[in-house]
Amino acid sequence: MDRLVKRILPTSVAVGTGLLVLLGYLLPIPLLASVRDELIRWAVIIAAFAFVLGFFNLLRVHSGRARKPGGIYSVILILTALTSLVLTMTALMLPTLRFLGDWWFRYVLSPLQASVAGLIAFVLAVAAFRLLRHRRETSVLVFLAAALIVLLGTLPLPAPAGNWLANLRTWWMNVPAMAGMRGLLIGVGLGILLIGLRLLTGSDRPYSD
């Protein structure tokens, strides 16, 4: 019974569902396509419940950390998470107060996310300088030369140097960079294919022992 519940049943559900969705994509049969769409809808509904788990995990982790030194940031995080929850629930129950949630997301959360995203450029510049200082290898020189060609080729420099650099950048992006990217993507595609096949044949069971 234990084996049935813990191994056979979940494996059958996973393999059966996976095969139906795959066939729905590969075979032009309307019935399979509608079954595929229905199964995907179920998956989306189940995934939505995972957000509840995520929310409670966040509260549990940070309520523990709030008592430690520097815990003020965890307190702020908990208060912010609860504020977002209250505003979202209020907007759902009282549509006239929806503007509060919109304001919160547009003027508080989005600018915070944008400012973190803005840090990436600075971090990359620091990493490039660090790279020059610590690693003096041929591959590093090629990496930095490629970065310089792309950056300089994007600048609106006067002709003829500007045109030459722009053409070099276009060639670099279309030939060596594109070839490398395609090679990497083929490799990623193959890796994904094999994992998919392992799941579909029941060889991989991430949900049981």
Add this chain to the structure above:
Amino acid sequence: MTSILPWLLIIIALAVLLWTAIRARRGHAPSTRPLPAFDGLPAELGHSVESGAPILFTLGSGAIGSDRTLTSIAALETLEGVADAAVAYGTPPIVAVGDPTILPLAEDIFLRAWSRRGTPERYNPTTVQFIGVQPTVYAAGVADLLLHERAHAHVLIGSMDEEAALVTHAAEGRGIPQSVAADRLPALGATYPADARLAIGEELYAGPARIAAFPRYIRSLRAQDVLRFLIVVLILMKVLGLW
């Protein structure tokens, strides 16, 4: 022709998997190629036990039900490869997830690992931490964990874009060893400057074979290599005008 190609690829992959399984039954033990990003992981685990500081696993922003599902499953399988040893030594890693759909799967890995040792009550519910869905927020959250938790090493494995630079930068600032295996091209470019052992492209999916070393993973890696070889031959034939 376009509709035949996916089927052809699937049939060849299945045939190669079957062929490697038959060869394994006949006693032929397949080996795996060295992968610097994962080869140092068992040693890092040993150092983590000695120092009492856990390894931080960053599983990326991939979700179950998205185009990043299988990458996230590869990351989870690699994590499962170290879970038993980490639990046996009493130094389970800290796992940072960027999507709540990965959370129960990652928690289940450690719950099962503790259960296999007969002590499920020792499972700590804060081993796996959900950071945030938005990729930059997730990266900033992991960077904060790296700066403030006593992590011995850092392993980034999963789906991330250029925001991975925030994470590797924080680990580099702490001076801890790190391995990076991300599937997205922007992440590769952004993490290349970091002082990290980098897994390029499909090497991410070889992680479970190198770490967990279950026969099914090794067979899958062999099939992956054979398919890659076939594709290279086909490309060369096309370039030389032979096909």
